[in-house]
Structures are given as C-alpha cells and as structure tokens.
Amino acid sequence: MSARAERALDARDASPPAATLHSAPWVVPIATPPLRDGAVLVGDNGLIAAVGSRARLRAAHPEVPEQRWEGTLLPGLVNAHTHLQYSDLDALGAVSYDGFEAWCAAFDARYPQVSGAAAWGDAARRGLELSLRAGVTCFGDVVTDDAAREVLAAAGVAGVAFLETLGDDEAGWAAGGRDRFLARVEGAARHLGISPHAPYSVDTAVIADLGRIARARGLRLHAHLAESRLEHELVLAGSGRLAALVRDWGWSLALLERGGAGVSPARYLDDTLALGPDCHVAHGVALDAADRALLRERGTAVALCLRSNLTIGVEPPPLAAYLAERSPLCVGTDSLASAPSLDLLGELPPLRGLAREQGYGGDDLDARLLHAATAGGAAALGLAGTVGALVPGARADLAILDVTPERGEAVERAVVARGAGACVATLVRGVVRPR
Incomplete structure (x- = not known):
C-alpha cells in the first residue's frame, strides 16, 4: 500500500468535522422506517445529533451547512466476520473449490509464501481501504498474525480485533502457549476480542481457558462453527475426513483421542466455552433445529458468509x-482468500436468492437482510447504539449509495438488489474516508 493510502486510513489524518446536515432523496436509518428526502445532523464531535425529514432539520438548524447527496444514505455497514490480513491472498478467493479439503490445501500452499510479518499488516490495511470504499465502517476482524492487530485502532474505525488461536493443544498451552497468548492480549491497544478458531482446531481445555480469559477481561468471543458437515463427524465421533486432515496437520487434540464428544459442534462449543450474547459464531452452515434453538437461547448470533461457502464448495x-x-x-x-470481494452488500443478493429458494416468503426479507448487515452486526460485536443504525448519539458512520428505488420499489429492496459496487462515499465519524 502507498504511503498516501496509509495516511488516508490513519485517524490522525482526519480533521474533526464541522457540524453538517447530510441529506439525500432517501435515508434508511435501520432503527426506524426509511425517510423520503431525509437528513442526518452530524455534530462537530462526529456523532449523530438528529435524524428526520430534511425540511424539519433544515428549519431547526438554518445555520448548519448542508451536504446534499444523491441516491440513498444509510448507516456504515458492519462486516461481522472477516480476516483483513488475508487481503493479498485474493487469488485464492477468485476461483471455486470442490470442498473444504481442497480449499485448505490451496490455502496451506500459499500461506507460507507470504514474506515477513509486516506483510500481514500491509495486507490488512489494503483490505480496510477496500472495505471503506464499499461503505463498510465496522469490523469483526480475526487476527492470526499480530502485525495486523492494531489496524482497526490506528484507522479510528469501529469494530473488534479478535486475536485468534489455532492448533493449540493442552500440553503446549501449559508449557508456554498460554503465557504467550496473554502477552498478545496485554500488548494490544483496544478494539480487542478473543477467537478460539473452531471446535476442530483448538483443544478442549484451551477453548475453555480462552473463555475464562475473555470474560475476566470483559472481552468478546468469536469462533468459526459448523462451516461444513465434516466438522459434525469430527466432534461427534472423532472420525471422518476432517479428523484425518487435523491429524495430518499434527494437532494433538483430546477431542480426537477420546473418540469425539458425542454431541454436535454447537453443543460441544456451548459445553466448552459457554456460549452467550458476548459471543458470535461464523458460518453456521451445518446446524440443525436443536443447534439453532441452543444459539437463540444463548443469544449467540450467526455471521452468514454465503459467498465464502459457495467459493469453498460447502x-x-x-x-x-x-x-x-x-x-x-x-x-x-470472510476474507479475500475465500470470497470475491470485501463489499458486504455483495453478500445480500445471493442471501436473498437462497432464502427464497429455501422457501422463505416473508415480505420483510430485504429489510431483514439489510438489518443483518448493519444493526445485526453491531449487536453481535457489542456495539449496538454505537454503530449500525442512524440514531442520536451513534457514531456518524455513513454510507452513500448511488441507488434510487424504481417506481413502486421499496428502498430496502433497491439497496439489496443494486447496492453492491454502488458506494460513492463513506464517512467515519462525519469525515469522508478514504479522502
């Protein structure tokens, strides 16, 4: 990434905004119904002061300058599951695979070729810029390599950097792995969470300990769960193709040694980690009715990553x-290693098609999908009321789309159908980013 691009992403390069009235033919607050010819009043503190009709706010604040946008204005989008550090592995996400094992083989062949720890930070910054240009202003970013750990904080964007553990077994954890992980936690600035990668990749005792570490520090938790049916075989009985793959990787997990846990991955993760509203999971592909009921009971959200699932072939x-x-x-x-772009609105058309294909006929589908991409993500990251909806007191994180509903078309339908690639400006705390 160029020095100029890095400066554009750095919060220190963003001057405090003057109070401004941002108006558009359509404003979608998410928390309330869409507004025809609406406006958002942004204070000089970078927070939303008021939301309403343009005429009312213009009359109430005649002294405030107005920025008129065309199209549709909505809250900055929330990418609840991504790996920004893999943004230079985009060649992997540009092709399709025959299944989870084939994608793993391709990823494992490419990962060691990345040269130097700094490359992960550079890639994460590139991914952040691509995301900002697509209207994404908040992230649930899984960080495997610490060079990418402070990217969110340095850029002044909202979100959580989830420090990931992967391949840790109980013996190695006790012999120094735990101390090294705690040093990672203590050395981080802010925006921090903890991510035990998945039930099949972190030892049972380590997952449980990570839950205790997170809750003792008030940190959020995030894990991959049920990304494929292969995971069910491994967790239930310690068998199957994924179990063989894990053994080939040299991971010594108690779950395999004792022949599985005898329960589903969702139940296993709940028994081990204690799922709750301070935790959300990614993918949730292979969850039956009982598993889904368990997650609802615990208040644990699922981050849908359909384009990644389709790329991998699950x-x-x-x-x-x-x-x-x-x-x-x-x-x-997910990441550019398994998806064609970091444009979150690109996820919504295939999700809509899938819902209809599976028989969901509700008229609320477009509004529900748009909620999931904004306020739903904010809630999953513990940031409800701060981002994800246009409400007084929230950050003035805004996305402006070159999208206008056609005659008789709901604005939410227009955004879901044509929002991908249509972002013309992104504001973070009232400041256009990148500049």
Missing part, C-alpha cells in the same frame, strides 16, 4: 429457518 446455511425462527443474524465477507 453447503449453504439454513437461512430460511434462521429467518423464520427469528435467530439473531449478521453478515460477513
């Missing part, structure tokens, strides 16, 4: 069931 999530059962949902792109 089955799609039970989206119609999630919607009908009122499960808490959010949306993620």
Whole structure:
C-alpha cells in the first residue's frame, strides 16, 4: 500500500468535522422506517445529533451547512466476520473449490509464501481501504498474525480485533502457549476480542481457558462453527475426513483421542466455552433445529458468509429457518482468500436468492437482510447504539449509495438488489474516508 493510502486510513489524518446536515432523496436509518428526502445532523464531535425529514432539520438548524447527496444514505455497514490480513491472498478467493479439503490445501500452499510479518499488516490495511470504499465502517476482524492487530485502532474505525488461536493443544498451552497468548492480549491497544478458531482446531481445555480469559477481561468471543458437515463427524465421533486432515496437520487434540464428544459442534462449543450474547459464531452452515434453538437461547448470533461457502464448495446455511425462527443474524465477507470481494452488500443478493429458494416468503426479507448487515452486526460485536443504525448519539458512520428505488420499489429492496459496487462515499465519524 502507498504511503498516501496509509495516511488516508490513519485517524490522525482526519480533521474533526464541522457540524453538517447530510441529506439525500432517501435515508434508511435501520432503527426506524426509511425517510423520503431525509437528513442526518452530524455534530462537530462526529456523532449523530438528529435524524428526520430534511425540511424539519433544515428549519431547526438554518445555520448548519448542508451536504446534499444523491441516491440513498444509510448507516456504515458492519462486516461481522472477516480476516483483513488475508487481503493479498485474493487469488485464492477468485476461483471455486470442490470442498473444504481442497480449499485448505490451496490455502496451506500459499500461506507460507507470504514474506515477513509486516506483510500481514500491509495486507490488512489494503483490505480496510477496500472495505471503506464499499461503505463498510465496522469490523469483526480475526487476527492470526499480530502485525495486523492494531489496524482497526490506528484507522479510528469501529469494530473488534479478535486475536485468534489455532492448533493449540493442552500440553503446549501449559508449557508456554498460554503465557504467550496473554502477552498478545496485554500488548494490544483496544478494539480487542478473543477467537478460539473452531471446535476442530483448538483443544478442549484451551477453548475453555480462552473463555475464562475473555470474560475476566470483559472481552468478546468469536469462533468459526459448523462451516461444513465434516466438522459434525469430527466432534461427534472423532472420525471422518476432517479428523484425518487435523491429524495430518499434527494437532494433538483430546477431542480426537477420546473418540469425539458425542454431541454436535454447537453443543460441544456451548459445553466448552459457554456460549452467550458476548459471543458470535461464523458460518453456521451445518446446524440443525436443536443447534439453532441452543444459539437463540444463548443469544449467540450467526455471521452468514454465503459467498465464502459457495467459493469453498460447502453447503449453504439454513437461512430460511434462521429467518423464520427469528435467530439473531449478521453478515460477513470472510476474507479475500475465500470470497470475491470485501463489499458486504455483495453478500445480500445471493442471501436473498437462497432464502427464497429455501422457501422463505416473508415480505420483510430485504429489510431483514439489510438489518443483518448493519444493526445485526453491531449487536453481535457489542456495539449496538454505537454503530449500525442512524440514531442520536451513534457514531456518524455513513454510507452513500448511488441507488434510487424504481417506481413502486421499496428502498430496502433497491439497496439489496443494486447496492453492491454502488458506494460513492463513506464517512467515519462525519469525515469522508478514504479522502
């Protein structure tokens, strides 16, 4: 990334905004119904002061300058599951695979070729800039290599950097792994969470300990769960192709040694980690009705990453069931190593098609999907009221789209159908970014 691009992403380069009235033919607050010829009053503190009709706010604040936008204005989008540091592995996400094992083989061949720890930070900054240009202003970013750890904080964007553990077994954890992980936690600035990668990749005792570490420090938790049906075989009985793959990787997990846990991955993760509203999971592809009910009972949201699932070649999530059962949902792109772009609105058309294909007929589908990509993600990250909706007191994180509904078309339908690639400006705390 160029020095100029890095400066554009650095919060220190963003001057405090003057109070401004941002108006557009359509404003979609998410928390309230869409507004025809609406406006958002942004204070000089970078927070939203008021939301309403343009005429009313213009009359109430005649002294405030107005920025008139064309199209549709909505809250900055929330990417609830991504790996920004993999943004230079985009060649992997540009092709399709025959299944999880094939994608793993391609990823494992490419990962060691990345030269130097600094490359992960550079890639994360590139991914952040691509995301900002697509209207994404908040992130649930999984960080495997610490060079990418402070990218969110340095850029002044909202979100959580989830420090990931992967391949840790109980013996190695006790012999120094735990101390090294705690040093990572203590050395981080802010925007921090903890991510035990998945039930099949972190030892049982380590997952449990990570839960205790997170809760003792008030940190959020995030894990991959049920990304493919292969995971079910491994967790239930310690068998199957994924179990063989894990053994080939040299990971010594108690779950395999004792022949599985005898329960589903969702139940296993709950027994081990204690799922709750301070935790959300990614993918949720292979979850049956009992698993979904468990997550709802715990208040644990699922981050849907459909384009990644399609690229890797695994089955799609039970989206119609999630919607009908009122499960808490959010949306993620996953990384450029398994998806074609970091444009979160690009996830919504295939999600819509999947919901209809699976039989969901509700008229609220477009509004529900747009909620998942904004307020749903904010709630999953513990940031409800701060981002994800245009409400007084929230950050003035805005996305402006070159999208206008056609005659008789709901604005939410227009955004879902044509929002991908249509972002013309992104504001973070009232300042256009990148500049």
